[in-house]
Amino acid sequence: MRVRGRGIALATAGAALAVMLAGCGSGESEHEAAGGGSGAPEPERGEGEGAPGKGAGAGSGGRADVRAALTAAARKTGEQNSYRTLQSGEPGAGRSEMVFQKSPSASVIKAWNTPSKANPSGFTQVISLGGKTYIHTDDVPGKSWYTMDDTADTADTADTADAGGDKGSGGPRAAGYVPEFAGALAASPSTRRVGEERVGGRAADHYRGTVVMDELAAYTGPAIDRRVRDGYVASSRQQGMKSVVIDLWVGKDGLVLKSREAGRGPMGTELLVEEYSDFGAVPPITAPAADTVATWKEFVDGLSQRS
Numbered sequence: 001m002r003v004r005g006r007g008i009a010l011a012t013a014g015a016a017l018a019v020m021l022a023g024c025g026s027g028e029s030e031h032e033a034a035g036g037g038s039g040a041p042e043p044e045r046g047e048g049e050g051a052p053g054k055g056a057g058a059g060s061g062g063r064a065d066v067r068a069a070l071t072a073a074a075r076k077t078g079e080q081n082s083y084r085t086l087q088s089g090e091p092g093a094g095r096s097e098m099v100f101q102k103s104p105s106a107s108v109i110k111a112w113n114t115p116s117k118a119n120p121s122g123f124t125q126v127i128s129l130g131g132k133t134y135i136h137t138d139d140v141p142g143k144s145w146y147t148m149d150d151t152a153d154t155a156d157t158a159d160t161a162d163a164g165g166d167k168g169s170g171g172p173r174a175a176g177y178v179p180e181f182a183g184a185l186a187a188s189p190s191t192r193r194v195g196e197e198r199v200g201g202r203a204a205d206h207y208r209g210t211v212v213m214d215e216l217a218a219y220t221g222p223a224i225d226r227r228v229r230d231g232y233v234a235s236s237r238q239q240g241m242k243s244v245v246i247d248l249w250v251g252k253d254g255l256v257l258k259s260r261e262a263g264r265g266p267m268g269t270e271l272l273v274e275e276y277s278d279f280g281a282v283p284p285i286t287a288p289a290a291d292t293v294a295t296w297k298e299f300v301d302g303l304s305q306r307s
Helices: 063-079 178-187 213-218 226-238 296-306
Strands: 009-011 018-020 082-088 095-101 106-112 123-129 132-136 145-149 192-199 202-212 243-251 256-265 268-277
Touching: 063 178, 063 192, 063 202, 063 243, 063 256, 145 296, 178 202, 178 226, 178 243, 178 256, 192 243, 202 213, 202 256, 213 226
Parallel strands: none
Antiparallel strands: 009 018, 082 095, 082 268, 095 106, 106 123, 123 132, 132 145, 192 202, 202 243, 243 256, 256 268
16 A cells, blocks of 8 residues: 555554544645646745756756765665654645654654544554554543554554555655655656755755656666665556656755655645654654553454444
8 A cells, every 4th residue: 555645544453443644635646737748747836945947957967966866865864773754745634743763673653634533633643663563542441552463363454554655665654755755766867956955954955856657667777776666656556646746855964854746646736745854863762651551452342332
């Protein structure tokens, strides 16, 4: 399941419960120019964006340098042991805050979405640590969380906070989409350096390109891992998406500071923005206190009593 647009759906076994963890729009993005073409529209101006073409090529050294800069940024960002990601979409579509930790493997996802019958508050929090997933709940008296692990009766669980999402990157959802977006831009012949801008008060090089899925599928160079490429293309095609406009901001230290994906889908304009910060400086991720955590069975029983 590709986790963009509406976000991560956490499906729990044996219960009709789907909690949206990272709502960022509705549906998947597909770029088609007016008149049925396959071109992608220029995205709206965001924080720190300059005019298209401003500084393009200035100090970039050409296509090879752009590819090298993006490839190096993806690699360096991926080497970081921890960082924080803020994810958003169209105004009013929800947002999420995610903390990723590589070793020991752990993540925290907090999301604010439209309230629903399954989730009246619209808030969801998930902690993944030590092979267990802890989900915040108000459905078990005296408890604040319930847990699932490898021994739980969750054989048909579709996605957990760490396992869910686009499998192209092979990483946990909280790691964001840096491998997909940076790799796709590095592989795209349309990608250029827009100029130098500021993101979160930091100087950054802004890159932009239109990624055409048919072109990316045929790419065999070193800019993007084949598994990442195949997963990204397959999930895009599954949603009927032909191309996307991707913007990426790389800080002077070589770390990705922000990404933006925009396009038109069946539900209209789609947008996904991720902002990355606190590299190596996020607080340690810890499990909830044991006396606040319900078992899977206690959670299911709590749902039954509520209904």
